[in-house]
Amino acid sequence: MYPRAFDYHRATSIKEASTLLAELGDDAKLLAGGQSLIPLMKLRFANPAHLVDLGFIPDLSYINEDQGTLRFGPMTTHAEIEHSSVAAKIPIVHDCAAGIADVQIRNRGTIGGSLAEADPSGDWANVLLTLDTHVRVASAKGERTVPLTDFIKDAYTTELAHDELIAEVVVKVPPRNNGGAYLAFKRTAPVYPTASVAVQLTMEGDTCIEAAIVLGCVGLTPVKAGDAEAALRGTAVTGKALIAAVDAARTAADPQTDMRGSADYKRAVIGALTKRAIEAAVRRARGEQVQLSHSYA
Numbered sequence: 001m002y003p004r005a006f007d008y009h010r011a012t013s014i015k016e017a018s019t020l021l022a023e024l025g026d027d028a029k030l031l032a033g034g035q036s037l038i039p040l041m042k043l044r045f046a047n048p049a050h051l052v053d054l055g056f057i058p059d060l061s062y063i064n065e066d067q068g069t070l071r072f073g074p075m076t077t078h079a080e081i082e083h084s085s086v087a088a089k090i091p092i093v094h095d096c097a098a099g100i101a102d103v104q105i106r107n108r109g110t111i112g113g114s115l116a117e118a119d120p121s122g123d124w125a126n127v128l129l130t131l132d133t134h135v136r137v138a139s140a141k142g143e144r145t146v147p148l149t150d151f152i153k154d155a156y157t158t159e160l161a162h163d164e165l166i167a168e169v170v171v172k173v174p175p176r177n178n179g180g181a182y183l184a185f186k187r188t189a190p191v192y193p194t195a196s197v198a199v200q201l202t203m204e205g206d207t208c209i210e211a212a213i214v215l216g217c218v219g220l221t222p223v224k225a226g227d228a229e230a231a232l233r234g235t236a237v238t239g240k241a242l243i244a245a246v247d248a249a250r251t252a253a254d255p256q257t258d259m260r261g262s263a264d265y266k267r268a269v270i271g272a273l274t275k276r277a278i279e280a281a282v283r284r285a286r287g288e289q290v291q292l293s294h295s296y297a
């Protein structure tokens, strides 16, 4: 199906994009890579009267290392992150970028668009919530910085006001004794996951001193598995602690039965992914190079 007719506006700066959004009102939407918005427009689930294109604003696509953080421009594509040696400093970030859909979508879709869309099946929020992540938000009136933990309010709903844009995503580089892993189970590559698990662990020798575990596609927003984290904190990540963390993650999941599987099936998938992701995170925290790939049905 074709989208409804719309007026196209090409912004030349973030300030101009914000001003256009304010002037054009609720019927205006930003266009980044178009990989979420255009399909919704073609299905006529989204019918904006105006599109404000960010694609011609200079310098919105970058990955910079700066004082212990990685800074991502909002128009940085999944593919640019996948192939970046700078982004590879945080292996879980590479896991995420390399596993999103297929090459075509990774070449167009952006980290800013993905966080702004807040799709419950999207990958970026799950991963970035296990890290210390802030979103720099800009409008014609000024800027503010929002922790990612406060940014996503509900399915498809964020903290952004209508005239605000994501101007940058800032991620703290974890310390050396930290390891992370992101694993998803997918029916095929070019579709969203059935379920996914992001794990970040800080280890002191064999003891886990800090844990962050976030589950994807099993709730309206990313699910923080607090009891699973608690099961690992202060203990060796083996035997009983690992089983307790897996059980707690399964319990924390709140999936819907849909075309991707029943709720029980997705809970079982979460259990299997949690175990594998924790084991990979421990190995990475020890300094091992671990290549990971999502599982495909």
Ligand SMILES: Cc1cc2nc3c(=O)[nH]c(=O)nc-3n(C[C@H](O)[C@H](O)[C@H](O)COP(=O)(O)OP(=O)(O)OC[C@H]3O[C@@H](n4cnc5c(N)ncnc54)[C@H](O)[C@@H]3O)c2cc1C
Pocket: 029, 030, 031, 032, 033, 034, 035, 036, 037, 038, 039, 054, 074, 075, 099, 100, 101, 105, 108, 109, 110, 111, 112, 113, 114, 116, 117, 119, 121, 122, 123, 124, 160, 164, 165, 166, 167, 190, 191, 192, 193
């Ligand atoms: C077949 C298919 C499979 C996919 N599979 C996956 C998958 O497995 N995992 C996954 O994570 N994603 C998946 N995606 C989505 C893809 O990752 C998109 O790139 C992403 O969700 C949105 O990024 P975009 O740049 O395309 O944004 P757009 O589609 O251009 O925009 C999305 C929304 O964000 C808003 N927006 C865009 N940029 C900004 C900004 N800087 N500030 C404020 N608002 C902004 C837009 O107005 C719009 O509302 C898939 C998409 C398709 C079509």
